[in-house]
Structures are given as structure tokens and as C-alpha cells.
Amino acid sequence: MFIEIDGWMAKLRFSSCHFIPEHPKCGCLHGHTYAISVRIEGEQVGEFIIDFEKVKGIVNELCDRLDHKVMIAEKDPRLRIQKGDGMSIEIIGSRQRYVLPLEDVVLLPTRSVSAEDLCKYFTSGIAEALKSNGADNVKKIHVRLDEGIGQGAGCEFEM
Numbered sequence: 001m002f003i004e005i006d007g008w009m010a011k012l013r014f015s016s017c018h019f020i021p022e023h024p025k026c027g028c029l030h031g032h033t034y035a036i037s038v039r040i041e042g043e044q045v046g047e048f049i050i051d052f053e054k055v056k057g058i059v060n061e062l063c064d065r066l067d068h069k070v071m072i073a074e075k076d077p078r079l080r081i082q083k084g085d086g087m088s089i090e091i092i093g094s095r096q097r098y099v100l101p102l103e104d105v106v107l108l109p110t111r112s113v114s115a116e117d118l119c120k121y122f123t124s125g126i127a128e129a130l131k132s133n134g135a136d137n138v139k140k141i142h143v144r145l146d147e148g149i150g151q152g153a154g155c156e157f158e159m
């Protein structure tokens with residue numbers, strides 16, 4: 001059995017900036033509204049597999065960290081990231097150099113900020129939060145991250 005939450009309909013959304021270094025179109029800083037949809041498979045215990053509100057709380061917390069920020073992949077081998085004076089951060093690619101206020105930037109522990117890598121980031125964040133919430137009856141999670149309406153990336157994780 002499973003429960004499903006549609007990120008667009010349930011407002012599990014965030015708006016952020018990113019760029020994909022060296023990509024002909026996506027290499028420039030630009031933004032998207034993203035939505036996170038989740039399917040949780042497991043055994044029903046009492047009334048629920050898991051309370052919808054609990055899942056939405058977990059996803060919203062992850063979305064809030066990224067909302068209205070510039071997302072930068074800390075492990076991107078194409079970028080040099082310099083945290084200088086504690087106020088700003090410098091991001092250097094092969095054809096750009098951005099200096100941004102430190103508080104506007106979120107450094108993600110990923111190799112890129114593509115839909116695929118962002119989806120993996122959300123999947124592991126959701127899995128961790130479910131584990132620490134003691135949701136032992138949950139067997140598998142599916143996460144889809146949409147980059148605007150009509151395109152996205154999906155991940156599965158066995159708990």
C-alpha cells in the first residue's frame with residue numbers, strides 16, 4: 001500500500017536560482033519554481049501508513065532551506081568556491097565569476113544542482129527524517145522533483 005502527495009497541489013514548492021556550469025543554455029544564473037512529490041510505500045499501522053502532515057512537515061522543512069536562495073553544488077568539480085570575508089561568497093566557473101551575499105547562497109553536498117542531483121538530495125533528506133521519526137513500517141519512498149511544470153527527475157529509495 002502507499003500514500004502519495006502531489007507537490008504542486010499540496011504546495012510542497014520552493015523557488016530558487018541555479019546554473020549548470022558549461023551548459024549552453026543553463027550555464028547562466030536563472031530560476032525555477034520546484035515541486036516535490038512523494039510516494040511512501042509501507043504497511044498500514046492503525047489508521048495510517050504515515051500521517052500526511054508529518055510527511056508534508058518533513059518536505060516543507062527541506063524546501064524552506066532552499067527557498068529564495070541561490071543553490072550551489074559544493075562538490076561541483078567545474079567550480080571554485082571561495083568564502084572570503086564572512087559576508088560574501090565567490091563562485092568561479094570557466095566563464096563566470098559571481099560574488100554573492102553569503103546569506104543568499106545554499107551550498108549543497110552534491111556534484112551539481114541538476115533536477116537529478118536535487119532529487120537525490122531530497123530523497124536522502126526525506127529518508128533520514130523518516131528514520132529519525134521511527135517510521136519502521138515504511139518500506140520504500142519515491143520522490144519526484146519537478147523543475148517547473150512538465151519536467152522533473154525521480155528517485156526511489158528502499159528503507
Ligand SMILES: [Zn+2]
Pocket residue numbers: 018026030031032
Ligand atoms: Zn535550471
